[in-house]
Amino acid sequence: MEQDTLSKIFGALADPTRRAILSRLTQGEANVSDLAKPFLRDMSLPAVTKHLKVLEQAGLITKGRDAQWRPCKLNGGSFADVSAWLEPYRMFWEESFDRLEDYLKAVTKPHAPKGTSHGQKKRSK
Amino acid sequence: MEQDTLSKIFGALADPTRRAILSRLTQGEANVSDLAKPFLRDMSLPAVTKHLKVLEQAGLITKGRDAQWRPCKLNGGSFADVSAWLEPYRMFWEESFDRLEDYLKAVTKPHAPKGTSHGQKKRSK
DNA sequence: TTTGTACTAAACCTTTTTGTTAATTAACCG
DNA sequence: CGGTTAATTAACAAAAAGGTTTAGTACAAA
Numbered sequence: 001m002e003q004d005t006l007s008k009i010f011g012a013l014a015d016p017t018r019r020a021i022l023s024r025l026t027q028g029e030a031n032v033s034d035l036a037k038p039f040l041r042d043m044s045l046p047a048v049t050k051h052l053k054v055l056e057q058a059g060l061i062t063k064g065r066d067a068q069w070r071p072c073k074l075n076g077g078s079f080a081d082v083s084a085w086l087e088p089y090r091m092f093w094e095e096s097f098d099r100l101e102d103y104l105k106a107v108t109k110p111h112a113p114k115g116t117s118h119g120q121k122k123r124s125k
Numbered sequence: 126m127e128q129d130t131l132s133k134i135f136g137a138l139a140d141p142t143r144r145a146i147l148s149r150l151t152q153g154e155a156n157v158s159d160l161a162k163p164f165l166r167d168m169s170l171p172a173v174t175k176h177l178k179v180l181e182q183a184g185l186i187t188k189g190r191d192a193q194w195r196p197c198k199l200n201g202g203s204f205a206d207v208s209a210w211l212e213p214y215r216m217f218w219e220e221s222f223d224r225l226e227d228y229l230k231a232v233t234k235p236h237a238p239k240g241t242s243h244g245q246k247k248r249s250k
Numbered sequence: 251t252t253t254g255t256a257c258t259a260a261a262c263c264t265t266t267t268t269g270t271t272a273a274t275t276a277a278c279c280g
Numbered sequence: 281c282g283g284t285t286a287a288t289t290a291a292c293a294a295a296a297a298g299g300t301t302t303a304g305t306a307c308a309a310a
Contacts, residue, residue, distance in 0.1 A: 007139050014135035015298085019210075026213055032257060047299055049258060054297095068256045068307045076218035082211060083218065085144075086204065088151055093201035093208065140268090157287060172269055174288060179267095193277045193286045 005059070006085060009078050012058035017043070018051050022060060022074065031069045130184070131210055134203050137183035142168070143176050147185060147199065156194045 003011075012018055021035050036048035052072060055061045059078040064071045128136075137143055146160050161173035177197060180186045184203040189196045 004141055006144065007141055010135050010139035011297095014132050014139055016129060016132055019131065023213070026217070033255090043298090044300065045256090046258075046301085050298075053258095070257070074214070074217050076214075079211065079214045080218035082207075083215075086207060086211070088148070089199070089201075089204045090208075092151070092199050093205035136267095158285090168268090169270065170286090171271085171288075175268075178288095195287070 005078075006081060008058040009060065009081060012054045012060055013082075015051070015054075017048075018055055021048075021051060021055065025061065025072060025074045029064075029071045029073045031071055035072060130203075131206060133183040134185065134206060137179050137185055138207075140176070140179075142173075143180055146173075146176060146180065150186065150197060150199045154189075154196045154198045156196055160197060 013022075017039060020038070024030060024035060024038075032049060032052060033045070035052070036045050039048055052061065052063070056063055059075055059081075061072050062075045064073070138147075142164060145163070149155060149160060149163075157174060157177060158170070160177070161170050164173055177186065177188070181188055181197075184200055184206075186197050187200045189198070
């Protein structure tokens with residue numbers, strides 16, 4: 001296999017069952033069977049165990065031990081990775097489209113940047 | 126197949142080639158062969174075409190037409206979806222661990238919330 | 251020590267993903 | 281027209297994902 005961290009994280013998030021489990025865990029720790037309960041009409045317990053393993057290997061959750069129970073909880077780190085990855089794309093959804101397009105035109109046509117490295121240009125239209 | 130939007134988005138992001146393509150597109154529009162160039166030592170052009178289709182069907186990019194070229198560009202909407210999905214998890218990576226644990230204890234033990242719905246509690250330690 | 255509960259591992263099957271090569275479409279250009 | 285460039289489609293193969301059932305481990309409690 002051999003896969004980088006972000007691919008494992010996004011791969012883990014690409015499943016609605018796993019996202020529902022994460023959502024549940026925002027409310028606090030829960031054992032495997034607690035987490036499985038909402039899904040046992042759709043899939044078996046081993047299936048949920050597998051989902052949890054995917055989440056764990058992506059670093060999105062950690063599993064503890066308490067006798068025969070495995071209390072699971074969210075692990076902030078991987079979410080921080082997602083947030084950091086997302087950052088460079090922020091302007092693409094957050095800012096107005098006009099500004100975005102101006103910026104892109106300035107960046108993609110660096111003919112004579114006239115001093116500044118970010119080359120802000122006035123446009124006629 | 127039938128898959129929800131977020132699953133398609135995260136599934137699309139779960140591949141380093143596709144993430145590299147997105148990264149490239151932050152610099153501005155590019156044709157298929159431009160986007161493919163960095164990868165043609167690792168995979169064929171049709172493979173890149175497929176990656177672009179995955180990105181397009183996830184709404185992460187849009188493909189235009191200019192004669193025989195297909196200029197691709199980022200599409201903010203899907204990134205906004207990711208950002209919105211991520212929001213409830215913000216506190217799990219952003220805030221201090223002590224505060225997080227306090228919050229969780231307050232939420233998971235709603236015995237007598239004593240007025241406020243967010244139940245801030247003083248802790249001895 | 252037996253029984254029950256919580257969870258995991260193994261073996262297996264099906265579908266999806268990701269790549270390949272070869273052929274095809276579509277548009278431009280001399 | 282014929283040739284070249286840009287990109288896609290088709291048919292296929294290998295591998296990964298996601299589920300199943302059966303069996304096994306670990307701990308608790310009777």
